[in-house]
Structures are given as structure tokens and as C-alpha cells.
Amino acid sequence: MTDTFEKIDYSKTLYLPQTEFPMRAGLPEKEPVTVARWQKMDLYKRLRESAAGREKYVLHDGPPYANGNIHIGHALNKILKDVITRSFQMRGFDSNYVPGWDCHGLPIEWKIEEKYRAAGKNKDEVEINEFRKECREFAAGWIKVQGEEFQRLGVVGDFDNPYTTMNFHAEARIAGELLKFAMSGQLYRGSKPVMWSVVERTALAEAEVEYQDYESDTIWVKFPVASGSEALAGAHVVIWTTTPWTIPGNRAVSYSPRIAYGLYEVTAAENDFGPQPGEKLIFAAALADESAAKAKVTLNLIRSLSGEELGMLVLSHPFKGLGGGYGFAVPMIAGDHVTDDAGTGFVHTAPGHGREDFEAWMDAGVELRNRGIDTAIPFTVDDGGFFTKDAPGFGPDREGGAARVIDDHGKKGDANKAVIDELIKRGALFARGRLKHSYPHSWRSKKPIIFRNTPQWFVYMDKQLGDGTTLRSRALQAIDDTRFVPAAGQTRLRAMIEDRPDWVLSRQRAWGVPIAIFADADGNVLKDEAVNARIVEAFEKEGADAWFAEGARERFLGSRANEAWKQVMDILDVWFDSGSTHAFTLEDRPDLKWPADVYLEGSDQHRGWFHSSLLESCGTRGRAPYKAVVTHGFTMDEEGRKMSKSLGNTVVPQDVLKQSGADILRLWVMTTDYWEDQRLGKNVLQTNIDAYRKLRNTIRWMLGTLAHDDGEEVALAEMPELERLMLHRLSELDALVRKGYDDFEFKRITRALIDFMVVELSAFYFDIRKDVLYCDAPSSTRRKAAVHVVRELFNCLVKWLAPMLPFTTEEAWLERNPEAVSVHLEQFPEVPAGWHDEALAEKWRKIRQVRSVVTGALELERAKKTIGSSLEAVPVVYMSDAVLEEALSGIDLAEISITSDLVISHEDLTGDSFMLREVPGVAVVVEKAEDRGLVKCARSWRYTSDVGSDAAFADVSARDAAALHELKSLGRL
Incomplete structure (x- = not known):
């Protein structure tokens, strides 16, 4: 019988792994x-069918721009979203993912303009809806490409029916959302300094700006005291600025009642153009010496000055008389933004070129008008960065033409030099220098921007909305009600909402949803539901192109066409587009729900999509369109x-x-x-x-x-x-x-x-x-x-x-x-x-402690080449820890240690043994199985004492022989 099985290939009797994987x-x-x-x-459809009737879980997709192949940031973003939607789908939810795309705005418009320039075409000579058609086709092409790239990442969603901001229904709803702001009185036309891209010829929002290092000219300028204090007659207030080109727009100098100031006399000077001995100058006490060093002069304090005394002063503009202009009074006004951290302790205030300047000027408006001061804000720089007629001597009246702040390529123009040269000529320059600092740039063109006073359309942040709230207070409450992951995002978004100015909505471009309203010459908005209905209906059928079609004004105004309403032709900020996606996606699609369970985007979207979605939804619905915000x-x-x-x-x-x-x-x-x-x-x-x-x-x-x-x-x-x-x-x-x-x-x-x-x-x-x-x-x-x-x-x-x-x-x-x-x-x-079974787990934590000592000893013997396989060993385990030994009850430690046998000993140790410091009470000495008289099984390779106990299979252990008999009886041998 033995001879019958001597030639058996035992490997074929084993249940070895078999797979095509x-x-x-x-x-x-x-x-x-x-x-x-x-x-x-159609896995997407099957997922929806399988989840029908379940509770919905909705991740609303923040729309990428449809203007190029995806990059690693897109991949990270979409993979995270896909993991979230899949995980909720597999946990009993109907977790539907609808991808979306942002299609309007400069990124796409620029691409078409580049194509025009390459072909020698002028955009302004092309009919606007023809230009918009090309933008639409460009976006549609990239939506297809990006959709395929996202799916290649494994993303599953409704790519056959995504949402896009250029869809006719979407454009109608975006216009409808704007009209809600208009009808509720939250929309207004104002003249404020806004961030302006000369390169792109449009206003920008906070979310469209990034900060980069930039080297600026810095100047210290002397403003003569004109009136308000006989004791200070002939003295000069010195200001410091990093934007010399804004000096023609100066209308005031701001000070702080909390800062200590002093009147100083120049006692010595070593400079070519600056102050000379005998001049009297006013500085913040903490900054006088630092300022003096810049001008290479020595100052002597004459006396301290109070805020009350400074507030009575009226100054003259350093350009008084230039080009027949600048003859207005320059008042001193108190400002919370003034510090003595840098500069001179005074802030040159050009309300047409800075938010804080504007606010300080407006806060002082009533008092200034009572003093007979004209509070009108000049428009000193046009959309191309050129000085206007409101900047006499630097505008069109200047020999050689208007000076320019920034050119079409984002390079510095000649404005700073022109201003500085004139200040030197008039003896008004105290000192000059250069400073490398963080300066706002357009995140699209990557070129520096300017702050420029220009009429734009805004949404109020602090206007009472009739229920005791403002848009700001609603947004802050919504932030408190939202879950943020990580939690720091809540603090970041709250800080942005707390400090942000009114939301500027208008853009001077062509590709987007128009600010589809009518206004009179004073900026009053037409509030007529019938007109609004005609606008939305037309957009639904024809898209926003209807606004630019011939006869649009008469079509929408109807019987009111003979009234003095002007059609607004500005384009909506694309952040308003994307901020409205919750309306035409979450609300209008029956396979989704409002609000979304989660929004997930990059951390930059605290100032972008999270931000605009929050404001849009709070302004129209009183709460955020999301329950949770996750950032990467x-x-x-x-x-x-x-x-x-x-x-x-x-x-x-x-x-x-x-x-x-x-x-x-x-x-x-x-x-x-x-x-x-x-x-x-x-x-x-x-x-x-x-x-x-x-x-x-x-x-x-x-x-x-x-x-x-x-x-x-x-x-x-x-x-x-x-x-x-x-x-x-x-x-x-x-x-x-x-x-x-x-x-x-x-x-x-x-x-x-x-x-x-x-x-x-x-x-x-x-x-x-x-x-x-x-x-x-x-x-x-x-x-x-x-x-x-x-x-x-x-x-x-x-x-x-x-x-x-x-x-x-x-x-x-x-x-x-x-x-x-x-x-x-x-x-x-x-x-x-x-x-x-926590009790079992605790027991096995102890077993694995003992095992770790055994396996450590085996590894050491392997390294010495005393043994090859662990099955060649019989460890002798010396136990002195009763707790660990009790855990071994009922356990075959040899099996757990993958050895042929194992002996537990309570004898005193003799000779060398292996121990682990972290497992006291256990020591191991490794002996060879052969030395203990054990024989290797030809089938399992374990060393046992019963190899050959079954004559039918003389070279295997009893366990393996029994298995072979059973396999034979089943016809598998």
C-alpha cells in the first residue's frame, strides 16, 4: 500500500490559493x-435606482472653470468628493453627485480675445452675442474634456446631465436671484474705490485677488498748514505713502486722537531736495526720529500737540495751483485706521483710492459739509490707468499726454515719477525710498491692481432687512450654525465676513449673466414684477444673450419703454453666478435637495465659493445653502x-x-x-x-x-x-x-x-x-x-x-x-x-506579548543561520509571569508561533536566553526540532513525532495522513 502513494505530489493535495487576480x-x-x-x-443610473426612496445625502459640487485640462488640484478635489459620495451611498443613503462647471467670466473671455489678437481681429468690432457664442462653444468643449478626465479618475456622477452656469435655465435663475436682491432693496449703485484690474479693464472682488511681493516707491510729503492754528502757521504735516500716484486724489489727512504728536524744527540737514534748517514739521512722537533719518535731517522737539489741536487744522494741497487746480481745503480728520507703527503717524487720505480712506472720508462727511468743505470724490484715474481731468497737471492737459499708473501689460507707468518730480519741484517732498511688500494682484492676469473710484453695483452688507437682521448678521449666524472641517475654517470665514465691505457685483466685461435691471440717472432701480418676469422668461428660453439682442430694452420694459429707464449693461461678478448654483441645482433638481449636506473645496474658497454662496443664500433665504464645509x-x-x-x-x-x-x-x-x-x-x-x-x-x-x-x-x-x-x-x-x-x-x-x-x-x-x-x-x-x-x-x-x-x-x-x-x-x-469581544481581545494582547518574545528569538536564530524555517524550531519558553501564562490557557502557542512544537517551562533559566525588556517574565531558548527527535512531514513540512504512524502514508504526520484519506474518499486523490 505504501508503494501506491510513494510518488504522490503532495502539493496537489493542498488547498493552495488559486486565483486569476x-x-x-x-x-x-x-x-x-x-x-x-x-x-x-450606466452605473450612475443603477446607483440611483438602487437608492430610490432612501434618505438623500448631497455633496454640492463647487464648479471648476471650463478652460483647460485638469491639474493635480482638480484631481485631489474630485477624488475627495467621489470618496464622500460613494461612502454615503454604501451606507444606506441616496448620495447623488452632480458635477458642475463655471462657464462665465474672464478666464474664458481672455482665451477668445487671445484667439482674436492672434488673428488680427478686434473684439470690439464683433457683435456681442457672436462673441458670447464663441465663449459658450469654448466652454462646452472643455466641459467635455474635463468630464472625461474626471471620470478617468474613477469619479461617478451625472456627467450626462451636469449643471453649468451657462445653461439657459441657470442663467435665468441667476438673473432671478439678482432681481431678488434688487426688489428687496439690497442692490444699489454707488461710487466707491474698488479693486480694479487695468490689464483686464474690470472691477475685481476680494476673491479674485491674491497677494504677491511687489516693490513700491515710497514718499514722505509735506502738507502746509493753511488755517486752524496761528501757532502752527508755516508748519507742515508730513505723510507717508507707498502709492505716490494717489497724491492728486488727496482730499484729507487722517490722524488718531490716541497717538502722541509733536511739532519739530529741523536743526540740520544733509540732503539734495528735502527739508532745510528752520522748517517746522509735525510727526507722531514715536516716528519722528525714524522719519528724520529717512530725510537725513536732525529734528528738535518744540512742543507736543493734542488731537484736539490737530483736528482744527486745515491744510493746503502740495499741488495747489498746478494746472489751475488743487485749490480746495485739505482738512485733518480723525481715523481709526491710523497707527504709529510705521510712516509718520498721519495717513494721506485719497477717498477715491482706498477703502479705509473712503470710510474715513464718509464718516467725516456731515462735519466736513458743515465746515463748507466739498465732499465730492474725484475720478482721478480712468479704466486704463490714465490720469483724468480731475488730476490737473497729470491728466490730458499734461504736456505729452496723461501719465499712467499701470500699462496694459501690468508694468508700472510714469505716474509715480511724474508725481515725485512735481513734489520735488515744489519743495514738498520730505524724503523718498523703496519698499518691498505684499501687494494685491489679479489672480487671473497675475498683474498688480489699483484701487479706483468708479460707479459700480453693490449689495449692502449692513442694511436692515426688515426682520432685525442685515446680510452681515445673517451670514455670521449661518457660520455659527455650520459644521467646519477642519474647525479653523469657521474662524477664517467669520473674520472675512466681519471685515468685508459691501459686495461689488458689477464687471465691465462681455461674457456672463448681465445685471439685468433698469435704473434711472440717479441709480434708482426699477422694481416691476412684470418686467422681471419677462426678463426671466426670455433668459429661460434664449439664455442671457436675450439681454444684448436688438430691441431688448423695449421688449422687457413693454409699456414703460417711454420712461427714462436705462438698461444696465454691466456683467455680474462670476462669484455671484457660482454663489447661485444652489438655487438652480439643489432647489431645482428633484434628485437633489436644499440645503446641501456638505460643500468641499480648497481653503482659498473661504473667500470664494463658500463666501459668495453664503452671502447669496443669506440675502435671499436667510441661511447658508450648506450644513457642513470641508476644506483641503x-x-x-x-x-x-x-x-x-x-x-x-x-x-x-x-x-x-x-x-x-x-x-x-x-x-x-x-x-x-x-x-x-x-x-x-x-x-x-x-x-x-x-x-x-x-x-x-x-x-x-x-x-x-x-x-x-x-x-x-x-x-x-x-x-x-x-x-x-x-x-x-x-x-x-x-x-x-x-x-x-x-x-x-x-x-x-x-x-x-x-x-x-x-x-x-x-x-x-x-x-x-x-x-x-x-x-x-x-x-x-x-x-x-x-x-x-x-x-x-x-x-x-x-x-x-x-x-x-x-x-x-x-x-x-x-x-x-x-x-x-x-x-x-x-x-x-x-x-x-x-x-x-473585548475580553477576548485583552487576552490575546497578552498572548501576542508572549508570541513577540518567541518570534524575536526565532529571528535571532534565523540570522545566525541556526534554523531556516521557524518550523525547524522548538522554542522552550520560560514563564515567570502568572498573568501571561494564564492567558495561554487553551492556546496552542506552537501553532500561534508557527513552530513545530513548543515547550512551556517553569524551571530556572540555564544558559543564554532571549528576552524583551517590554515583556518581563518571559524568556526563550530555541532548540532544533531534529534534536528533539521530531521528523519533518513531507506534506506540511512540520516536524512531528507521529510521522509514519499511518502506514498508508509513511512520510507524513497523522493529521496529514487523515486528510489524505478523506481526500481519497471524496475522489480528490
């Missing part, structure tokens, strides 16, 4: 095939530097997809602290590739093992402790995963799952159970229990990972369940409460 992922080739499959089967940082290179083409350190998502695959990029997103700025580069990607490989191999091993799964279940009470321990760990992970998805803490989930799969499964549980799974008989309860647990592990882990790694989990799920449609149509597993 490859070790090499091949993601760049496989993922596009999966995307095509999802599109063909920006992606830097591996050294923490900002990515830029000039540095050559950009990571292009399309390249990552081609080289590694979307799931690698998604894993990177999931393992970052995305709330902060993240780093990405070759080394970071390789780290994620390595982690993915380990994760994939764990999934592959489970699939291979489950190839032998007959679906039989083992009752929890009948399972060995090790299996029950793994189920307990699943119960712990279930709570962690669900909370992590709720808290948007994806790194916590990913770290926990990867550690579990690599450390607790591959290097512990699977390693231990390979012998049972491969070698035990088909009827073995141990084996059945282990297969049952591997089945549960696979189901839980693949589903939990599905929102994060949709391609890999789909491949694994279909390999395991060929008849299935998609893992993404599944729900997260319901983990039985009975799996949780």
Missing part, C-alpha cells in the same frame, strides 16, 4: 476598460515648494494615470492630511505604490484562499479563539471606518485598514492559518472556521475600501463574484454585535 495590477491598462464598462452599464489644502512638491512650470516640479495627473493608475493617485489622496497642504512627487508616489502592492497582495491571497470556499458557515461559539479575535477586530474596524467616513478623516481609515491587512492579517493571522487552510482535512472545523473568517474579511475590507480604490475593489469583487454587477452597488456590511 494578478499580482501585477496593470492599472493604467485595466482602469480605462473599467470606466468604459461602468459607462456601458494645496499640493506642493516633495520639498514643500509651490508647483510651477518654471521650476519644473509639477505633477500632472494625466501622467500619473498613464504610469501608475488612478487608484495610486487616489491612495495618495487618502493617505494625506488633506486638510493641510500636501506633498507629491516621485518618492511620495513610490511610497504609495509600495503600500498598494502590499494591500493588493493581501486581497489576492484572500481571493486565492476563497477559491476553496464552499460557503459553509461556522457558528461563532464553535470557532477557535483566533478566528473570533479576527471577527472582533472587524467589529472595531467597522466602528472606526464608519466614524472616519462621517468625520471625513480618510487618512485614519486608510492607515487603519492598511496596517490591519499588512500587519495583523498577512504577517499574523494568515501566516498562522496557512497550515490549517492548506493542510487540514475538508471536514476540519478549524479549516471551515478559517475559510468563513477569510470570507468575512474579504467582504468587509473590499467594501470598506471601495469608495477609496474603486477600480481595484471592483476587479476583486467581480473576481470573487462573477455574477455580480458591481461592488459599488453593494452596502457596507452589517457587522454583528456578537463579534465584539
Whole structure:
């Protein structure tokens, strides 16, 4: 009989893993095939059908601009959104994702203008709706491209029916939202200094400005005292400014009653053009010496001055008489914005060129008019950055033409030089210098901007709205009612709302939704519901182009066309467009809901989309359009530097997809602290590739093992402790995963799952159970229990990972369940409460402490080459810790340590032993199995004392012989 089985290939009698799931992922080739499959089967539609009737969970998509291929920031953003929507979908919600695009505004308009310039065409010679048509077609082309790129990342959403701000219905609703502000009296026309881009020829909002280092000319200017104090006759108040070109717009000098000032006399001077001995000058006491050093003069304090005395002064403009102008009085006014931190303690106040200057001027308006001072604000600079007739000597009357602040390319013009030269000529310049500082630039053109007084349309922030609230107070309350992740976002947005000026809505461009109102010469808005209805109806049918069509004024005004109403031709700020998306998307789509559960964007959107959406919704509905706001940082290179083409350190998502695959990029997103700025580069990607490989191999091993799964279940009470321990760990992970998805803490989930799969499964549980799974008989309860647990592990882990790694989990799920449609149509597993067993877990923490000493000793012997496999060893474990020894009760420590045998000893130690400082009371001496008379089993490779006990299989252990008999009886041998 023995001879019959001598030639058996025992490897064929083992339940070795069998799977078609490859070790090499091949993601760049496989993922596009999966995307095509999802599109063909209409996975999005199936998701909606499967979720019909469930509670909705809505992440509202912040719209990117449709003007180019996606970059790494887009990839980060869309992956985060996809993970959120998928995770809620798989937890019992109808989590519908509707992508959107921002289509209006300068980014697209500029592209068309560039095309015109290249063809030698003039935009102004093209009919406006023809130009708008080209903008619309340009945006539509990029929507298609970006939509495909987003789907290649694994994003699933309603890409066949996205929302776009240029959709006719959207344009009608945007106009309708504006009309709500108009009808409620929140919209007004005002003349204020606004941030103005000379390059782009339009007003800008706070959200459209970024700050960059910029070198400015700085000047100290003397303003002669004209009246108000005989004692100060002949003295000069000295101001300091970084914008010399604003001096023609000066109308006052601001001081602070809280600052100590003094009257000083120049006693010595070493300069070419500045003050000379005998001149009397007024400075803040804290800044006099610093100012004197700039002009290379010596000052002597004559006496201190009070705020009351300063407030009585009227000054003369240093350009008095130039070009027949500047003859007006320049009053001293108190200002809260004045400090003695830098400069002179006085602020040159040009109300047409700065927000604080404007506010100080307006606050003093009544008092100034009572003193007979004209409070009109001049328009000294036009839309091209040229001085106007309100700047005599520098405007059109200047020899050689008007001086210019900034040219069409964003370069400094000749305005500063012209002003400084004139100040020197008049002896009004105290000192000059240069300063490198942070200065506002357009975030589109990247060129410096100016503050310029110009008529624009605004929304009041502080006007009473009839219910005891203002737009500002409503917004601040809404911020308090909103959940922010991270929490610091709440403080940031609150600070912006608290300090922001009125919302400037108008833009002097062509591509966008118009400010579709009629106003009279004084800026009063026509409030006529019938007119409004005609406007909205036309936009719904024809789009906003209807506003610019021939005869539009008469069409919309109807019977009122003979009245003196002027059609406003300014374009709406695109932030108002995107801030209104909640209205025409969340409210108007039955598959969504208002308000959204969450908005997620980059941290810059505290001043952008989060901000404008908040103001628009609070102004029209009294609350925020979102319940929660989640923000992410920006992606830097591996050294923490900002990515830029000039540095050559950009990571292009399309390249990552081609080289590694979307799931690698998604894993990177999931393992970052995305709330902060993240780093990405070759080394970071390789780290994620390595982690993915380990994760994939764990999934592959489970699939291979489950190839032998007959679906039989083992009752929890009948399972060995090790299996029950793994189920307990699943119960712990279930709570962690669900909370992590709720808290948007994806790194916590990913770290926990990867550690579990690599450390607790591959290097512990699977390693231990390979012998049972491969070698035990088909009827073995141990084996059945282990297969049952591997089945549960696979189901839980693949589903939990599905929102994060949709391609890999789909491949694994279909390999395991060929008849299935998609893992993404599944729900997260319901983990039985009975799996949780903290007492068992505590016991196994002690067991693993003892095991760690054993495995440490084995590693040491391996390093010495005393043994090869751990199965060649029989550790002798010397126990002096009763608590740890009690934990070993009922446990086969040899099996847990993956050794052929193991001896527990209470004898005193003799000779060398292995110990771990953190596990006192346990010492190990490793002996060789052969030295103890054990023989190696030819099937399992374990060393036992019963090899050959079954004559039918003389070279295997009794356990393996029994398994072989059973396999033979089943016809498998």
C-alpha cells in the first residue's frame, strides 16, 4: 500500500490559493476598460435606482472653470468628493453627485480675445452675442474634456446631465436671484474705490485677488498748514505713502486722537531736495526720529500737540495751483485706521483710492459739509490707468499726454515719477525710498491692481432687512450654525465676513449673466414684477444673450419703454453666478435637495465659493445653502515648494494615470492630511505604490484562499479563539471606518485598514492559518472556521475600501463574484454585535506579548543561520509571569508561533536566553526540532513525532495522513 502513494505530489493535495487576480495590477491598462464598462452599464443610473426612496445625502459640487485640462488640484478635489459620495451611498443613503462647471467670466473671455489678437481681429468690432457664442462653444468643449478626465479618475456622477452656469435655465435663475436682491432693496449703485484690474479693464472682488511681493516707491510729503492754528502757521504735516500716484486724489489727512504728536524744527540737514534748517514739521512722537533719518535731517522737539489741536487744522494741497487746480481745503480728520507703527503717524487720505480712506472720508462727511468743505470724490484715474481731468497737471492737459499708473501689460507707468518730480519741484517732498511688500494682484492676469473710484453695483452688507437682521448678521449666524472641517475654517470665514465691505457685483466685461435691471440717472432701480418676469422668461428660453439682442430694452420694459429707464449693461461678478448654483441645482433638481449636506473645496474658497454662496443664500433665504464645509489644502512638491512650470516640479495627473493608475493617485489622496497642504512627487508616489502592492497582495491571497470556499458557515461559539479575535477586530474596524467616513478623516481609515491587512492579517493571522487552510482535512472545523473568517474579511475590507480604490475593489469583487454587477452597488456590511469581544481581545494582547518574545528569538536564530524555517524550531519558553501564562490557557502557542512544537517551562533559566525588556517574565531558548527527535512531514513540512504512524502514508504526520484519506474518499486523490 505504501508503494501506491510513494510518488504522490503532495502539493496537489493542498488547498493552495488559486486565483486569476494578478499580482501585477496593470492599472493604467485595466482602469480605462473599467470606466468604459461602468459607462456601458450606466452605473450612475443603477446607483440611483438602487437608492430610490432612501434618505438623500448631497455633496454640492463647487464648479471648476471650463478652460483647460485638469491639474493635480482638480484631481485631489474630485477624488475627495467621489470618496464622500460613494461612502454615503454604501451606507444606506441616496448620495447623488452632480458635477458642475463655471462657464462665465474672464478666464474664458481672455482665451477668445487671445484667439482674436492672434488673428488680427478686434473684439470690439464683433457683435456681442457672436462673441458670447464663441465663449459658450469654448466652454462646452472643455466641459467635455474635463468630464472625461474626471471620470478617468474613477469619479461617478451625472456627467450626462451636469449643471453649468451657462445653461439657459441657470442663467435665468441667476438673473432671478439678482432681481431678488434688487426688489428687496439690497442692490444699489454707488461710487466707491474698488479693486480694479487695468490689464483686464474690470472691477475685481476680494476673491479674485491674491497677494504677491511687489516693490513700491515710497514718499514722505509735506502738507502746509493753511488755517486752524496761528501757532502752527508755516508748519507742515508730513505723510507717508507707498502709492505716490494717489497724491492728486488727496482730499484729507487722517490722524488718531490716541497717538502722541509733536511739532519739530529741523536743526540740520544733509540732503539734495528735502527739508532745510528752520522748517517746522509735525510727526507722531514715536516716528519722528525714524522719519528724520529717512530725510537725513536732525529734528528738535518744540512742543507736543493734542488731537484736539490737530483736528482744527486745515491744510493746503502740495499741488495747489498746478494746472489751475488743487485749490480746495485739505482738512485733518480723525481715523481709526491710523497707527504709529510705521510712516509718520498721519495717513494721506485719497477717498477715491482706498477703502479705509473712503470710510474715513464718509464718516467725516456731515462735519466736513458743515465746515463748507466739498465732499465730492474725484475720478482721478480712468479704466486704463490714465490720469483724468480731475488730476490737473497729470491728466490730458499734461504736456505729452496723461501719465499712467499701470500699462496694459501690468508694468508700472510714469505716474509715480511724474508725481515725485512735481513734489520735488515744489519743495514738498520730505524724503523718498523703496519698499518691498505684499501687494494685491489679479489672480487671473497675475498683474498688480489699483484701487479706483468708479460707479459700480453693490449689495449692502449692513442694511436692515426688515426682520432685525442685515446680510452681515445673517451670514455670521449661518457660520455659527455650520459644521467646519477642519474647525479653523469657521474662524477664517467669520473674520472675512466681519471685515468685508459691501459686495461689488458689477464687471465691465462681455461674457456672463448681465445685471439685468433698469435704473434711472440717479441709480434708482426699477422694481416691476412684470418686467422681471419677462426678463426671466426670455433668459429661460434664449439664455442671457436675450439681454444684448436688438430691441431688448423695449421688449422687457413693454409699456414703460417711454420712461427714462436705462438698461444696465454691466456683467455680474462670476462669484455671484457660482454663489447661485444652489438655487438652480439643489432647489431645482428633484434628485437633489436644499440645503446641501456638505460643500468641499480648497481653503482659498473661504473667500470664494463658500463666501459668495453664503452671502447669496443669506440675502435671499436667510441661511447658508450648506450644513457642513470641508476644506483641503494645496499640493506642493516633495520639498514643500509651490508647483510651477518654471521650476519644473509639477505633477500632472494625466501622467500619473498613464504610469501608475488612478487608484495610486487616489491612495495618495487618502493617505494625506488633506486638510493641510500636501506633498507629491516621485518618492511620495513610490511610497504609495509600495503600500498598494502590499494591500493588493493581501486581497489576492484572500481571493486565492476563497477559491476553496464552499460557503459553509461556522457558528461563532464553535470557532477557535483566533478566528473570533479576527471577527472582533472587524467589529472595531467597522466602528472606526464608519466614524472616519462621517468625520471625513480618510487618512485614519486608510492607515487603519492598511496596517490591519499588512500587519495583523498577512504577517499574523494568515501566516498562522496557512497550515490549517492548506493542510487540514475538508471536514476540519478549524479549516471551515478559517475559510468563513477569510470570507468575512474579504467582504468587509473590499467594501470598506471601495469608495477609496474603486477600480481595484471592483476587479476583486467581480473576481470573487462573477455574477455580480458591481461592488459599488453593494452596502457596507452589517457587522454583528456578537463579534465584539473585548475580553477576548485583552487576552490575546497578552498572548501576542508572549508570541513577540518567541518570534524575536526565532529571528535571532534565523540570522545566525541556526534554523531556516521557524518550523525547524522548538522554542522552550520560560514563564515567570502568572498573568501571561494564564492567558495561554487553551492556546496552542506552537501553532500561534508557527513552530513545530513548543515547550512551556517553569524551571530556572540555564544558559543564554532571549528576552524583551517590554515583556518581563518571559524568556526563550530555541532548540532544533531534529534534536528533539521530531521528523519533518513531507506534506506540511512540520516536524512531528507521529510521522509514519499511518502506514498508508509513511512520510507524513497523522493529521496529514487523515486528510489524505478523506481526500481519497471524496475522489480528490
